[in-house]
Amino acid sequence: MPIGLLVDSLATSVLVGSLYALMAVGLTLTMAVVKLPNFAHAELISTGAYAALIVSLALSGSPLLVMAAAFVVAALVALLTHWTVFRPLSRRKSSTYVLILASFAAGLIIRYLLFLLADTLDLFDKRIQVAQEVWLQAGPLTLTNIFFWVAPTSILLVVALSLLLNFTQLGRQMRALADNSTLAAVVGVPTTRVVNLTWLLVGGTAGVGGALWGMYTFVDPMLGWLAILSVFAAAVLGGLTSFSGAILGAYIVAFAENTLMQFLNYSFGLDFSFKPAIPFIIIILMLMIRPQGLTGLFDGLRRDAQMER
Amino acid sequence: MNIDLVASSISLLTFFGISAIIALSLNIEYGVAGIPNFGQALFVSLGAYTAGVTYTRLMPLLAGRTPLEPCASGNMAAALALRGEILKSMPLVALGNFALTLLLAAVIGGVVGLLASYPALRLKEEWFLGLVLLVGAETVRIIVRGWPPIICAHNGLSGISPPFGWLPTAQIRSLAFAGLVLAIAALCYWYSERLVRSPYGRLLKALRENGSVAAGLGKDMARVRGQVMVIGSAMAALAGVLFVTNLGFASANDYGVALTLDIWVMIVLGGLGNMRGALLGALIVTLLDRFTSVAAIQFNMLGIDIEFNYVRYILFGLILLLMLRFRPQGLWPEPRRTTAANRVLAEQAGAAGAAASQPGPAE
Amino acid sequence: MLEIVDLEKSFGGLQAVAGASLTVEQGQVVGLIGPNGSGKSTLLSLAAGQHKPDGGRILLRGQEIQGLPPQRIFRLGLARSYQDPSLFFRMSVLDNALLAAQDQRGEQPLQAPRHKRWWPQEAQLARRAARVLDDLKLLPRSDAAASDLSGGQMKLLELGRTVMGEPALMLLDEPTAGVAPALAYAIFEEIERLRRQQGLTFLIVEHRLEILFDFVDWLYVMHMGQVIAQGKPAQIAADPLVREVYFGE
Numbered sequence: 001m002p003i004g005l006l007v008d009s010l011a012t013s014v015l016v017g018s019l020y021a022l023m024a025v026g027l028t029l030t031m032a033v034v035k036l037p038n039f040a041h042a043e044l045i046s047t048g049a050y051a052a053l054i055v056s057l058a059l060s061g062s063p064l065l066v067m068a069a070a071f072v073v074a075a076l077v078a079l080l081t082h083w084t085v086f087r088p089l090s091r092r093k094s095s096t097y098v099l100i101l102a103s104f105a106a107g108l109i110i111r112y113l114l115f116l117l118a119d120t121l122d123l124f125d126k127r128i129q130v131a132q133e134v135w136l137q138a139g140p141l142t143l144t145n146i147f148f149w150v151a152p153t154s155i156l157l158v159v160a161l162s163l164l165l166n167f168t169q170l171g172r173q174m175r176a177l178a179d180n181s182t183l184a185a186v187v188g189v190p191t192t193r194v195v196n197l198t199w200l201l202v203g204g205t206a207g208v209g210g211a212l213w214g215m216y217t218f219v220d221p222m223l224g225w226l227a228i229l230s231v232f233a234a235a236v237l238g239g240l241t242s243f244s245g246a247i248l249g250a251y252i253v254a255f256a257e258n259t260l261m262q263f264l265n266y267s268f269g270l271d272f273s274f275k276p277a278i279p280f281i282i283i284i285l286m287l288m289i290r291p292q293g294l295t296g297l298f299d300g301l302r303r304d305a306q307m308e309r
Numbered sequence: 310m311n312i313d314l315v316a317s318s319i320s321l322l323t324f325f326g327i328s329a330i331i332a333l334s335l336n337i338e339y340g341v342a343g344i345p346n347f348g349q350a351l352f353v354s355l356g357a358y359t360a361g362v363t364y365t366r367l368m369p370l371l372a373g374r375t376p377l378e379p380c381a382s383g384n385m386a387a388a389l390a391l392r393g394e395i396l397k398s399m400p401l402v403a404l405g406n407f408a409l410t411l412l413l414a415a416v417i418g419g420v421v422g423l424l425a426s427y428p429a430l431r432l433k434e435e436w437f438l439g440l441v442l443l444v445g446a447e448t449v450r451i452i453v454r455g456w457p458p459i460i461c462a463h464n465g466l467s468g469i470s471p472p473f474g475w476l477p478t479a480q481i482r483s484l485a486f487a488g489l490v491l492a493i494a495a496l497c498y499w500y501s502e503r504l505v506r507s508p509y510g511r512l513l514k515a516l517r518e519n520g521s522v523a524a525g526l527g528k529d530m531a532r533v534r535g536q537v538m539v540i541g542s543a544m545a546a547l548a549g550v551l552f553v554t555n556l557g558f559a560s561a562n563d564y565g566v567a568l569t570l571d572i573w574v575m576i577v578l579g580g581l582g583n584m585r586g587a588l589l590g591a592l593i594v595t596l597l598d599r600f601t602s603v604a605a606i607q608f609n610m611l612g613i614d615i616e617f618n619y620v621r622y623i624l625f626g627l628i629l630l631l632m633l634r635f636r637p638q639g640l641w642p643e644p645r646r647t648t649a650a651n652r653v654l655a656e657q658a659g660a661a662g663a664a665a666s667q668p669g670p671a672e
Numbered sequence: 673m674l675e676i677v678d679l680e681k682s683f684g685g686l687q688a689v690a691g692a693s694l695t696v697e698q699g700q701v702v703g704l705i706g707p708n709g710s711g712k713s714t715l716l717s718l719a720a721g722q723h724k725p726d727g728g729r730i731l732l733r734g735q736e737i738q739g740l741p742p743q744r745i746f747r748l749g750l751a752r753s754y755q756d757p758s759l760f761f762r763m764s765v766l767d768n769a770l771l772a773a774q775d776q777r778g779e780q781p782l783q784a785p786r787h788k789r790w791w792p793q794e795a796q797l798a799r800r801a802a803r804v805l806d807d808l809k810l811l812p813r814s815d816a817a818a819s820d821l822s823g824g825q826m827k828l829l830e831l832g833r834t835v836m837g838e839p840a841l842m843l844l845d846e847p848t849a850g851v852a853p854a855l856a857y858a859i860f861e862e863i864e865r866l867r868r869q870q871g872l873t874f875l876i877v878e879h880r881l882e883i884l885f886d887f888v889d890w891l892y893v894m895h896m897g898q899v900i901a902q903g904k905p906a907q908i909a910a911d912p913l914v915r916e917v918y919f920g921e
Contacts, residue, residue, distance in 0.1 A: 037436060088634055096436040097345045098633055101577070104570055105629035112622040119616050229444060273455040273463070280448040284428075284441055291433040503785035508778030508794060511771050515760050522758045525720060526772045526837055527746035528779075536781050645764055648778070651815050653798035654766065 001266045004140035009262040010255075015147055015216065017254030018154035023209040023227065024234040024246040025158055026202040032178035032241040033198045034090075036099050040081055040107035041206055041231070045224035046114055048074035048207020049214040053128050054121075061129045063149055063215070070211035071204040078203020079196060081106050107225070114221040124221075128214040150212045157205055158247060164201075165243065174198055178241065226276075230257065233279035236286045239293020248294060253279055319483045321599060323555055326490035328591035330548035332575040333501045333584060338541040340581040340643070341505050343517030344429070344534065345439035348446030349572050352418050352542040354564030356549020357469075358453060359414040361460035361559045364392055364469050368406040372399050380461035389468045396474030407472035410550050411493075418546025422538035430531055443566065454561040465560035469553050490551050497544055502584045504540070511647045513537060514582075567622075574625050577632050580639030589641050597624065673698045673841050673873045674719070674750070679728035679738075681718055688714040690897035691728070696841070701867055701874045703884050703905075706894035707918060712877045713755065715894070716843045720752040721745040732841070747774065749840035755849055757826035761819035765810060765829055768818050769801040770794075772837040797836075804832045808862060824855035831862060841873045848880055856880060860887045885909065893918070 023045060030038045051073035052066045059065065085106045089099055118124050136143040165171035173194045176184040185191050206224075213223060233253045238245025256278050264270040286293070331353055338344045346352075365379040365388065372395045377388040396403045428441045453459050460466040471486040504510055512533055515523040520530040553559050575594045580586020598621070605617030632639065674696040681689040689711045696702045704712050717723045719730055721742035730738040737745050760768050776797070777783050778790030805811045808828040813821060821829060827847055834842055847863070848856035860883055866872045878884040885891075885905040893901040893908060895917045901908060908914055 037440070085630060085634075092634075092637075094633070094637070096434075097339075097439060098637065100345075100347070100436060100439060101573060102630060102633050104566075104573075105626040105633070108570065108626035109623050109630070112619040112626070115616070115619045116623075119619070229447070232440070271455050274451060277448045277451045280444040280451075283444045284448070287433075287437045287441055288428055288431050291437065500785055503787070504781065507784035507787070508770070508776045508790060509781055509784035511763070511767055512779055514763055514767075515771055518760045518762060519758060521722065521742075522754070522760070523771070524742045525722065525746060525752060526833070527743050527774055528771075529741075529743045540781060645762070645817055646815075647763070647767055648770075648794055650770060650794055650798040650801075651764070651766055653795045654802050654811075654814055657799065657802060 001263055005262055005266065006259070007140045008142075009259040011141060011143060011147065013251070013255045013258040015151050015254075016258060017251035018151040018158075019209055019213055019216070020227070020231055020234050020250035020254050021158050021247045022154040022205055022212070023231045024238070024250045025161055025243060026205045026209075027231055028235050028238060028241060028243060028246040029161075029174070029198060030202050031235065033174050034082075034086065034195060035096075035181075036086060036090075036103065037096070037232075037240075038086075039100065039103040039228065040110065041103075041202075042224035042228035043107040043110035043114070044074045044078050044203050044206035045210035045213070045227060046221055047077050047110060047210065047224075048203075049128075049210030049219045049223050050114055050117065050123070050221075051207065052211030052214055053123060053126055053219045056129045057126075066128060066215075067153070067208050067211050070207040072207075074207020074210065075200040075204035077110065078199045078206070081110075082196070082199040111221055111225060118221055123219070125218050127218045128211065146215055150216050153212060154209070157208060161201065161205065162243060170194065170197060229276075229283070230254075230279040233282040233286075236283050237294055239291070242293060245293045253282060256282065316480060316483065317599075319480070319487045321595060323483070323487045323490050324598070325592055325595045326487070326494040327548050327551045327555060328575060328595050329494045329588050330497045330551070331545055331572050332579065332587040332591040333497050334541040334544035334548065335572050336576045336579075336582065336584060336587040337501055337504070337513070337544075338537060340576050340583070340587070341510065341517065342513040342534070342537045344426075344538065344541075345436065346442050346538075346541070347439040347566075347569060347573075348425075348442035348444075349541075349545055350564040350566065350568040351442075351446030351449050352422060352545035353549040353552060353568065354446075354450065354453070354561065355418050355421060355542075356414040356546040356551075357553035357559050357564065358459050358549075359417055359546070360410050360469050360550050360553050361466050363406055363410040363413065365466070367409060368392065368395055368402060371406055372402045379466060380457045380464065385461075392468040392470075393474065396470055396472065398475065400472075400475040403472035403474060407550075407554075411547055414546040414550045415543040418549075419539040419543040422540075422542025423535050425542070426531075426535040426538040429534055443569070446564075446569070447566070450561050450564055460559040460561065463561070465558055467558045469559050470557045471554045486555070490555075493547065493551065497547070498584060498588065501544075501587075505582070505584060506647055508648060514647065570629075571625065574629055576639070577629060577637075578639060580641040580643060581637075582643030583639065583641050586639050586641035586643070590639070594625075597621075673700075673733060674875065675729075675731040676715070676719065677729045677731070679715065679718060679730065680726045681714055681723060682726060687897055689718065689725075692894065692897060692899050693728075694892045694899055694902070696873060696875050698873055699867065699871055700889045701863065701876065701887055703888040703891040704875060704877045704894065705879075705881065705884070705891060705908075705918070710894040711897040712894050713845055716752055716845050716875075716877060719745075719843060720750060722752075746837060746839070750843065751834045751837055751839035751841070752843040753830050753834060753845055753847060755845045757823070757830055759818040759821075759826055759829060759833070761817065763818060764815055765805065765818055765821065766798070766801060766814040768829060769805060769833050769836050770797055772833045772835075773797045773800075774837055801836060804835055805829075807865075808832045824851040824859070827851055827859055828862065831859070831866075835866065835870075835872075839872070841875070844874060844876045844878075846877055846879060848878065848883065856883055860884075863887065 027041050030036050048070035052070040055069040056066050085102050089102055133145045134142060135145050135148055165174060173189045176189050177194055210224060230253050234249035235246050237249025237252055257275055261275050265272060335346060335349050338346045366376045369376040369391060377384045377391060379388040425442060429438050432438050454463050456462060473482045473485045476482045476485055512528060516530055516533055524530045571594060575590035576587050578593060579590025601617050601621045608615060676692060676694050678691045678693055679689050680691055692715060706712055718725045721740050724739050729736055732748055732750055737748060777793050783789050802811060805814055810825060810829055818829060847859050863874055864887055888905060891903060891905055891908045892899050893914050901911050901914050
């Protein structure tokens with residue numbers, strides 16, 4: 001494979017991996033704290049992208065303002081789905097299948113509301129308007145300002161979320177809920193408040209993820225849906241509830257989808273139309289062979305001990 | 310207008326019959342046996358792909374003609390014309406090919422269903438199976454969409470029509486096909502209903518509630534799970550053959566997550582575990598579909614330009630959410646009894662009661 | 673009837689059963705006691721095939737059964753019950769009982785639609801289930817959903833359901849857990865009756881020692897995954913070692 005192609009695909013891997021990481025930490029948080037494999041996470045991403053797009057068209061193209069809008073709107077939509085859909089169902093002790101199905105349904109509704117919105121305002125395939133400039137040109141590597149907005153912002157947000165989870169009271173309470181929700185309630189964790197805040201954080205980060213994605217490529221109501229299974233693949237690689245695992249997984253998935261795909265295309269002529277199958281195959285193999293994820297390699301013992309109870 | 314009404318009722322019945330079979334198949338798998346098949350579109354698609362292969366390879370052979378490579382741009386039109394000609398002029402070949410297609414689709418569906426039941430043995434959490442089936446279905450769709458031999462990759466394959474091209478008028482043709490579809494649907498309904506109201510149905514319900522306890526009572530639940538996936542998947546693949554021939558066109562993109570969700574709407578709406586509920590759900594979804602497309606035309610004529618396809622999905626999402634929240638058992642809930650064994654007890658009690666209450670001749 | 677030799681099982685780093693051995697003779701009611709976490713439930717799970725042992729042997733009527741899948745072990749005559757009632761709660765009481773019957777013709781997907789093939793057997797099983805339920809005073813509730821039963825009735829139904837499978841040996845995990853004291857005694861009377869009338873053998877894990885001691889022929893005491901004492905109830909009650917681990921004396 002020519003060096004230019006390799007460097008280019010590696011840059012894309014880093015970029016897309018950072019975005020996947022930002023989306024996957026939210027999904028992982030939902031699974032850990034609320035015990036919900038939320039397929040509507042896809043539409044939180046799309047919602048953020050549209051909020052960002054509308055603000056960028058109507059008000060200003062300032063990246064910070066655009067991302068703030070995406071965060072707020074998607075966070076509110078996430079909280080709304082929690083209140084109207086998921087909380088009532090979990091109170092009735094619905095099975096995980098029912099919750100998954102409900103998340104599909106909620107996602108479907110949001111997605112096609114976005115379609116209606118896009119249809120009315122003519123907002124299909126639009127890019128979030130941030131002027132593009134080349135910031136770095138080093139040999140075969142060309143990086144634009146978009147790259148320097150998208151990748152570091154994603155990484156910064158992921159780091160901020162990790163710090164919050166590990167070093168604040170809210171983070172400790174979230175982890176307590178993730179470990180054992182009954183026990184957490186007994187020892188005085190304000191469950192309702194913590195869950196609400198979790199949803200706001202999850203929605204907000206997903207929304208910013210969507211906004212950044214929209215700067216990198218373009219905004220479409222299917223944006224989140226087309227990314228969500230890659231994001232699930234990242235979470236599965238991380239064992240579904242591990243934060244660091246999901247981040248690592250995100251870069252692995254992005255690397256496989258870009259650099260590995262590029263290599264397979266160049267060396268074996270594999271058509272790019274097979275690219276979406278890559279995360280799917282990762283999900284199937286991981287769930288069947290190593291459901292505890294990659295980081296499970298280190299805390300496998302602890303897990304088994306818990307299983308026994 | 311009159312003719313239109315007849316034609317549209319016929320097409321409505323055909324759609325209903327096909328939806329009913331698909332809904333029954335998922336209702337056996339999830340409604341009764343609790344297997345979360347979020348990839349049912351895959352098993353429907355297997356029928357469509359089987360038809361794609363038999364219509365282009367098997368049918369010409371049966372007709373004594375040389376099969377033409379269907380996707381090569383040079384003879385695409387000729388291959389299509391050949392299919393049309395055989396369907397129009399050779400009734401026995403058309404019907405025989407169709408029967409073989411149905412049979413083959415059921416076998417392929419069954420085998421893939423059996424394979425799909427194996428991950429369940431290895432998966433750590435129950436919902437992983439749902440994710441694996443969802444993702445597995447999408448993987449197959451992407452492979453078929455990118456790999457020409459089955460249905461010409463992303464171009465799709467046309468001329469996969471019902472085997473009644475030799476009948477004189479369009480109306481008679483569609484009537485014959487509707488009859489065939491409804492007959493197959495009736496057969497599937499009969500089998501499903503009998504199945505769930507037998508000791509086997511009891512076993513399926515036990516799998517739904519707690520498979521490991523049932524295994525502790527001497528039941529081979531891995532085997533049961535395999536069997537039920539074979540039954541459901543074979544049925545879905547049968548429906549797939551009917552589905553694709555009704556459309557006349559095979560395209561991998563028709564068998565995505567959207568189709569799977571439609572099937573889930575049917576059974577959640579109608580009644581999980583109740584076969585009549587599945588029929589009801591299929592009927593309502595068919596009518597809603599027709600209603601939204603008619604409404605779309607009406608509104609567009611009035612100059613109101615709303616994309617009704619979007620409205621349809623929002624409506625279906627709302628139906629799912631409202632049902633799951635307020636009536637999870639569905640419009641027509643599952644009966645609690647499986648077999649009529651309780652009648653034996655009632656008769657016994659009745660006989661004992663009668664013996665006790667009737668004064669004997671000596672008294 | 674049942675012979676367990678040097679059984680071992682650990683989960684991760686935790687050794688739940690560490691070389692336990694015990695024997696249950698035909699027709700006996702044997703108790704298995706010990707503090708929480710001493711490995712009693714794990715031992716039952718191992719014997720019933722729900723976990724695979726790491727080492728040791730389990731013999732049922734002289735045949736090695738360790739590592740067999742649970743359905744095979746049940747069909748060889750060993751049944752277990754669970755600490756939490758594990759009924760099929762959405763099914764009727766009668767269906768719960770019928771499900772456990774073995775070799776049902778209607779349990780084959782190709783036979784199932786042919787009502788005539790399996791109905792005679794089903795009717796016969798229903799009559800047998802009626803007798804079993806009647807003995808347990810559950811007959812009037814036969815058409816109710818299992819979830820509508822009281823805690824004690826659930827335990828009784830679980831017992832009756834197992835009886836329908838015609839086992840020779842029953843391993844019961846706390847048959848009176850969560851049951852009112854009066855009914856708890858009744859459950860043990862049922863166990864005694866089944867032993868007397870049908871010659872069933874029992875191995876019972878139970879915390880209500882005051883009831884258990886009235887009904888068992890022999891007792892094993894487990895502690896830290898091992899059997900530390902055995903004997904008749906009176907001997908065990910007087911054993912200083914047992915009193916130490918059990919009552920902390």
